[in-house]
Amino acid sequence: MANSQLAIGVDVGGTKVLGGVVDTSGKILRTFREETPLDGGDSLNRTIAKVIVELQKTHDTSAVGISAAGLISSDRATMLGAPNIKDWDGVNISQALREICQVNAIVENDANSAAWAERVYGAGRGAENVIMVTVGTGIGGAAVVDGKLLRGAHGTGAEFGHMRVVPDGNLCGCGIKGCFERYASGTALVIRTKEAITKNPKAGEALLALGDGTVAGLIGNHITQAAQSGDPMAIEALEIAGDWLGAGIATLAMLFDPAIVVIGGGVGDAGELLLAPARRAMEREMPFSGKHPVPEIVLAKLGNGAGLVGAADLARN
Ligand SMILES: [Zn+2]
Numbered sequence: 001m002a003n004s005q006l007a008i009g010v011d012v013g014g015t016k017v018l019g020g021v022v023d024t025s026g027k028i029l030r031t032f033r034e035e036t037p038l039d040g041g042d043s044l045n046r047t048i049a050k051v052i053v054e055l056q057k058t059h060d061t062s063a064v065g066i067s068a069a070g071l072i073s074s075d076r077a078t079m080l081g082a083p084n085i086k087d088w089d090g091v092n093i094s095q096a097l098r099e100i101c102q103v104n105a106i107v108e109n110d111a112n113s114a115a116w117a118e119r120v121y122g123a124g125r126g127a128e129n130v131i132m133v134t135v136g137t138g139i140g141g142a143a144v145v146d147g148k149l150l151r152g153a154h155g156t157g158a159e160f161g162h163m164r165v166v167p168d169g170n171l172c173g174c175g176i177k178g179c180f181e182r183y184a185s186g187t188a189l190v191i192r193t194k195e196a197i198t199k200n201p202k203a204g205e206a207l208l209a210l211g212d213g214t215v216a217g218l219i220g221n222h223i224t225q226a227a228q229s230g231d232p233m234a235i236e237a238l239e240i241a242g243d244w245l246g247a248g249i250a251t252l253a254m255l256f257d258p259a260i261v262v263i264g265g266g267v268g269d270a271g272e273l274l275l276a277p278a279r280r281a282m283e284r285e286m287p288f289s290g291k292h293p294v295p296e297i298v299l300a301k302l303g304n305g306a307g308l309v310g311a312a313d314l315a316r317n
Pocket of ligand 1: 161162172173174175176179
């Protein structure tokens with residue numbers, strides 16, 4: 001059994017626990033899902049165990065990796081701080097799973113898991129230096145440096161969303177002002193677009209028509225949709241978001257010197273409408289212009305399965 005090259009990855013989200021059996025080419029052979037229990041903590045550990053045991057019934061596997069949002073200890077066992085899950089802070093998940101279902105599992109941050117999957121099987125395939133920036137409600141980050149996932153001294157490295165880009169800027173949920181994600185995330189995109197519509201309701205009509213007609217009903221998806229059909233206000237909103245993103249990437253390129261920057265998350269669905277302005281801003285804001293090498297900025301390829309595929313692969317290696 002231990003000879004199997006198959007591994008189980010489990011992606012723990014706020015609403016569902018999605019497990020999958022992953023082969024060495026990154027293919028998901030089978031999935032099994034359960035709802036995330038609202039009371040978190042031990043109930044959640046038991047749900048994860050249930051998903052693992054169910055997948056083990058049909059496939060011989062040799063490793064288990066758990067992908068979850070939050071700060072994870074550098075020994076890949078303990079959840080130091082989970083933003084969306086109740087009663088999980090400080091829980092040694094690996095130990096809990098050993099006790100419940102006699103499985104040895106590693107735990108990895110969700111952004112790290114997804115970046116690893118992209119680096120091994122997706123948009124960053126084959127590159128030794130890759131960073132991933134996940135642009136969604138907030139901004140997640142991960143870095144593969146010289147072929148290794150960067151964890152840092154405490155397992156909490158590469159939190160790009162909270163690097164300060166504006167001194168004394170907008171207050172962030174982390175308690176600090178001026179964080180990158182307050183300017184370049186999907187949330188920032190929606191806030192900025194709502195302000196633009198309030199200032200110029202006529203120009204925002206097409207955008208509002210995609211929702212319930214109110215500014216409050218506007219969501220990020222509407223902006224992408226409207227931009228794709230040529231709406232000038234939506235295109236401009238994505239250009240501004242891409243500009244913030246690219247300027248931030250210039251700083252990250254100075255720190256990590258990646259060959260490839262992979263953009264994931266829901267806002268990435270806008271594709272070139274976001275990436276083209278991001279590339280322009282990165283080149284404009286790059287120190288030592290024309291001399292410092294410029295990374296490629298590309299879209300993530302693996303979609304929602306990346307977290308579980310990456311966690312499975314990290315567990316196997
Ligand atoms: Zn912050």
